[in-house]
Amino acid sequence: MQTISGRSVQSRCLARVAAPGRKVCVVRAGAAVQDKPGEKVVGSAWQFTQPAGKGLGWYTGAEDGYLYVDQLRVEDIRRQVPEALFYLYSKNRVMHNYESYKKALEGLDSLPCYAVKANNNLIIMKQLAAAGSGAVLVSGNELKMAIAAGFDPSRTIFNGNGKLPWELELAVEKGVLINIDSEFDLQNIAAAARKTGKKAKVLLRINPDVDPQVHPYVSTGLAGSKFGIRNSHIKWFLDAIRAEPMLELVGVHSHLGSTITKVNIFRDAAVIMCEFIKMIRAEGFELKYLNIGGGLGIDYSHEGQVLPTPTDLIDTVRDIVKELGLTLVIEPGRSMIATSCALVNTVTGVKTNGNKNFIVVDGSMATLIRPSLYGAYQHIELTAPSTAEKQTFDVVGPICESGDYLGKDRVLPTPKAGDGLVVHDAGAYCMSMASNYNLKMRPAEYLVEDGKVRKIRHEETLEQHMAVFEGL
Numbered sequence: 001m002q003t004i005s006g007r008s009v010q011s012r013c014l015a016r017v018a019a020p021g022r023k024v025c026v027v028r029a030g031a032a033v034q035d036k037p038g039e040k041v042v043g044s045a046w047q048f049t050q051p052a053g054k055g056l057g058w059y060t061g062a063e064d065g066y067l068y069v070d071q072l073r074v075e076d077i078r079r080q081v082p083e084a085l086f087y088l089y090s091k092n093r094v095m096h097n098y099e100s101y102k103k104a105l106e107g108l109d110s111l112p113c114y115a116v117k118a119n120n121n122l123i124i125m126k127q128l129a130a131a132g133s134g135a136v137l138v139s140g141n142e143l144k145m146a147i148a149a150g151f152d153p154s155r156t157i158f159n160g161n162g163k164l165p166w167e168l169e170l171a172v173e174k175g176v177l178i179n180i181d182s183e184f185d186l187q188n189i190a191a192a193a194r195k196t197g198k199k200a201k202v203l204l205r206i207n208p209d210v211d212p213q214v215h216p217y218v219s220t221g222l223a224g225s226k227f228g229i230r231n232s233h234i235k236w237f238l239d240a241i242r243a244e245p246m247l248e249l250v251g252v253h254s255h256l257g258s259t260i261t262k263v264n265i266f267r268d269a270a271v272i273m274c275e276f277i278k279m280i281r282a283e284g285f286e287l288k289y290l291n292i293g294g295g296l297g298i299d300y301s302h303e304g305q306v307l308p309t310p311t312d313l314i315d316t317v318r319d320i321v322k323e324l325g326l327t328l329v330i331e332p333g334r335s336m337i338a339t340s341c342a343l344v345n346t347v348t349g350v351k352t353n354g355n356k357n358f359i360v361v362d363g364s365m366a367t368l369i370r371p372s373l374y375g376a377y378q379h380i381e382l383t384a385p386s387t388a389e390k391q392t393f394d395v396v397g398p399i400c401e402s403g404d405y406l407g408k409d410r411v412l413p414t415p416k417a418g419d420g421l422v423v424h425d426a427g428a429y430c431m432s433m434a435s436n437y438n439l440k441m442r443p444a445e446y447l448v449e450d451g452k453v454r455k456i457r458h459e460e461t462l463e464q465h466m467a468v469f470e471g472l
């Protein structure tokens with residue numbers, strides 16, 4: 001057993017150079033991920049400790065114990081930027097994640113679509129669009145943002161169980177692929193196509209009834225989910241599509257859920273979908289796309305877990321896609337963007353009540369709600385090495401609610417007011433789910449790009465908030 005950032009890791013590690021309280025994980029043999037030539041590491045542990053100033057994405061400098069993003073110390077960035085609370089991204093990590101998908105898809109006809117709901121920062125969307133990614137959208141406004149970011153609308157997909165008429169009209173007009181989610185959704189898509197005078201290219205979102213083994217809030221592919229059509233009802237949909245000349249059925253879609261850590265779950269669903277495709281083709285439809293949705297998990301625990309990679313995911317369905325001559329669509333959100341970012345907080349103070357210790361920071365459930373909403377674990381670290389006494393803390397925000405926390409029972413060196421503290425893996429479903437609760441304004445965002453810090457979103461202001469009441 002070795003320790004990385006205070007958490008235990010089951011691995012064959014060799015402790016190398018270390019700042020106080022930190023150990024570097026370098027494995028002798030038989031590991032899964034290649035780090036630098038000649039050096040092998042266990043799982044994704046290499047992401048968390050790398051040579052200072054020379055690593056990729058977020059990591060602890062092996063020589064100095066400071067937290068880094070790419071070449072830069074987070075402490076230096078904190079001094080450079082005016083805000084005390086901000087989201088900070090590594091462009092290199094985003095692009096690396098996207099390239100991992102592209103590489104995994106080599107040899108297949110494919111359409112990788114970034115799930116914009118995970119993170120809708122315009123600058124990041126522009127960078128993914130420029131790299132050739134498609135996009136998966138869940139609202140008309142996401143479609144408008146995707147167009148503004150430069151995504152090719154014919155390489156985007158519109159999902160959702162409650163798409164509105166104006167959203168569908170825009171999607172049809174722009175040539176977006178649209179998923180049919182229900183009987184009424186089919187009628188609304190057909191109406192939008194008639195109104196626009198353009199044929200709509202549609203996919204049937206079929207509920208394969210496969211258990212993704214995840215939190216119920218992020219499970220979507222079981223019978224009883226609000227998404228998709230009952231697989232017993234496919235024939236009704238085929239007849240309805242056949243009767244509607246403005247609809248062209250081009251594929252099928254399934255999305256099982258999010259944070260999935262076993263690729264055999266995707267395989268099971270693909271096998272079921274493959275039977276549906278054969279049945280639909282036998283009815284005379286020329287299906288092109290198999291969309292297997294998003295959902296690959298990441299190592300939130302930072303315990304060096306060996307999780308499936310995009311290549312593991314694609315390889316598990318590769319034979320099915322080839323055999324049926326299909327174009328594979330995938331819709332990754334979390335696994336594209338989560339690891340690129342952390343929420344950088346400033347410690348307001350430390351307090352003890354009864355037998356509980358609290359670190360109070362400026363970030364909160366308004367800035368990052370996943371821990372409060374799902375009981376999700378996101379790894380927390382201080383930005384600078386410390387020899388202060390380690391204690392067990394709840395890391396909490398200033399929101400007037402006991403459910404406001406970023407982490408529970410975290411063993412950390414006791415910080416001082418003004419110290420930096422990050423919540424890791426905050427690229428997906430963090431800023432995009434932030435709110436103004438307690439009139440906290442959404443924070444600024446920064447990106448490390450080519451060794452420099454670039455502002456990619458302004459902090460919201462109270463004046464902007466007051467503007468929604470103007471003239472009322």
Ligand code: LLP
Nearest residue numbers: 115255258259294295296331332333334429
């Ligand atoms: N496609 C569809 C149809 C989806 O519903 C989702 C996510 C994705 C793709 C992207 O899934 P990903 O690769 O990111 O797992 N707020 C939750 C996650 C909700 C996911 C909703 N659907 C969280 O913070 O964990």
